[in-house]
Amino acid sequence: MSKASVQESAESLGRSVGAGERSAVDVARAFLAQASRTAPRLGTYLHLEPESIVAAATEIDARRKRGETLGALAGVPVAVKDNICVRGVPLTCGSRILERFRAPYDAHVIGRLRAAGALLYGKTNCDEFAMGSSTENSAYQPSRNPWDLARVPGGSSGGSAATVAAREAPLALGSDTGGSVRQPAAFCGVVGLKPTYGAVSRYGLVAFASSLDQIGPLATSARDAALLFNAISGPDERDMTSRPETRQVSMENLERGVRGLKIGIARELLGEGLDPEIHACFDSVSKWLVAEGASVVDVKLPHARYAIATYYLIAPAEASSNLARYDGVRYGLRVPAGDLREMYEATRGRGFGREVKRRILLGTYALSAGYYDAYYLRAQKVRTLIRRDFEDASRETDALLMPVTPTPPFALGEKSEDPMAMYLNDIYSIPASLAGVPALSFPAGFTKGGLPIGLQLTGKPFDEETLLRIARAWESKSDAARRLPPIALEKAA
Numbered sequence: 245m246s247k248a249s250v251q252e253s254a255e256s257l258g259r260s261v262g263a264g265e266r267s268a269v270d271v272a273r274a275f276l277a278q279a280s281r282t283a284p285r286l287g288t289y290l291h292l293e294p295e296s297i298v299a300a301a302t303e304i305d306a307r308r309k310r311g312e313t314l315g316a317l318a319g320v321p322v323a324v325k326d327n328i329c330v331r332g333v334p335l336t337c338g339s340r341i342l343e344r345f346r347a348p349y350d351a352h353v354i355g356r357l358r359a360a361g362a363l364l365y366g367k368t369n370c371d372e373f374a375m376g377s378s379t380e381n382s383a384y385q386p387s388r389n390p391w392d393l394a395r396v397p398g399g400s401s402g403g404s405a406a407t408v409a410a411r412e413a414p415l416a417l418g419s420d421t422g423g424s425v426r427q428p429a430a431f432c433g434v435v436g437l438k439p440t441y442g443a444v445s446r447y448g449l450v451a452f453a454s455s456l457d458q459i460g461p462l463a464t465s466a467r468d469a470a471l472l473f474n475a476i477s478g479p480d481e482r483d484m485t486s487r488p489e490t491r492q493v494s495m496e497n498l499e500r501g502v503r504g505l506k507i508g509i510a511r512e513l514l515g516e517g518l519d520p521e522i523h524a525c526f527d528s529v530s531k532w533l534v535a536e537g538a539s540v541v542d543v544k545l546p547h548a549r550y551a552i553a554t555y556y557l558i559a560p561a562e563a564s565s566n567l568a569r570y571d572g573v574r575y576g577l578r579v580p581a582g583d584l585r586e587m588y589e590a591t592r593g594r595g596f597g598r599e600v601k602r603r604i605l606l607g608t609y610a611l612s613a614g615y616y617d618a619y620y621l622r623a624q625k626v627r628t629l630i631r632r633d634f635e636d637a638s639r640e641t642d643a644l645l646m647p648v649t650p651t652p653p654f655a656l657g658e659k660s661e662d663p664m665a666m667y668l669n670d671i672y673s674i675p676a677s678l679a680g681v682p683a684l685s686f687p688a689g690f691t692k693g694g695l696p697i698g699l700q701l702t703g704k705p706f707d708e709e710t711l712l713r714i715a716r717a718w719e720s721k722s723d724a725a726r727r728l729p730p731i732a733l734e735k736a737a
Contacts, residue, residue: 248271249274282390286393290334290403322472323368325401326367329354329448341592372596375452377659379397398428404462409464423677427669427673446458452562473493473712478490506538507530507541509540529689563603650668653695
């Protein structure tokens with residue numbers, strides 16, 4: 245029986261465990277050994293129980309020996325962002341207000357993973373209630389970038405992206421509201437997919453902004469991201485926004501290359517503020533697409549420049565409503581006080597961090613009497629215009645190519661005192677979130693200093709396959725997706 249390697253793909257691991265060529269326990273122990281070396285320095289996990297993971301892997305092996313059919317993710321460890329419910333496991337959302345809370349049920353995606361034979365591996369660190377772009381807003385610990393421990397891994401799914409980059413787990417789930425899968429994927433040099441809104445059930449995902457939230461896969465390759473997307477996607481009657489149009493990705497079609505595809509570029513987005521090395525990488529990939537037989541055409545997204553302002557009215561407004569349920573009565577933390585009002589105030593004052601309080605205040609103000617029409621309603625109208633921009637562009641193209649972030653990973657603490665600078669980091673990822681279209685971050689290159697550069701593909705609703713197909717074609721030609729951060733290559737002492 246061959247020994248598992250943390251550098252193997254999830255596809256290879258699942259195939260070999262399913263065929264009995266290696267055990268799920270062997271796979272689990274290989275990744276746990278890697279995590280024991282790297283996770284304490286990266287701050288990737290909030291909850292990781294090696295004994296429980298080995299026990300779960302033992303059960304997967306027993307199922308195979310009993311002749312049960314295991315799915316494509318047989319014995320493959322999948323780390324889970326700590327805002328997704330796993331029955332009986334701590335669920336903190338990176339917040340003190342849920343410090344001792346355990347989820348009473350499985351999220352829809354967790355049920356799908358269990359059915360696919362996956363090994364649920366641990367809860368990853370995140371910005372509090374998924375609010376942030378650096379994973380510095382976790383109430384417990386910051387996460388660090390595997391390529392440079394002095395820099396952020398991005399956020400809010402920074403723990404999930406970093407654990408995949410460091411090969412502590414081959415796959416992870418994140419959640420993307422304004423770019424929280426794609427931005428950390430770009431900063432950590434892995435693949436991150438925000439599915440079409442409605443393609444993956446949100447049942448069991450703790451709500452931040454319900455009209456934007458999506459669960460998405462993080463992986464080391466396009467094929468592995470497709471494998472995880474296929475496992476978790478599909479309609480769910482418990483989520484009224486779940487859509488029946490969802491399509492599985494054909495693994496065979498991912499090998500078809502880019503010949504004949506039409507790629508759109510919105511050049512007005514490539515101006516001031518974009519790092520020169522990211523711009524140069526963008527140009528390089530554009531030329532490669534043409535050389536491989538795709539055509540590149542200019543498109544217009546005239547309302548994308550309003551996306552940041554629109555997002556920071558809609559998302560906080562929904563957050564202020566969703567987070568009202570954390571009052572000290574029903575969930576987690578309760579701070580005793582003289583009467584009910586004082587208890588509410590003390591619990592929320594102590595339980596929520598600064599960024600969460602800031603967004604609740606912003607959202608409550610935008611929804612308040614006298615300001616609703618001026619702010620929230622106007623933002624919803626602009627959102628419609630942004631969505632129509634994407635619809636117009638998709639009539640002429642198969643996908644759009646754009647940056648994920650304006651800069652490479654920034655230093656820890658560099659933007660923590662400047663919320664506007666932090667918010668602008670999502671300038672390229674938010675438009676697709678507002679439009680509800682699928683979007684993919686893939687490793688496209690590296691800066692001269694050795695930091696990852698990610699580029700973004702957006703597409704037509706429920707056409708995740710084309711985005712993954714383009715990324716797969718690029719990674720078959722480029723070494724950007726195959727390079728490993730130094731911390732992942734360290735040997736055990």
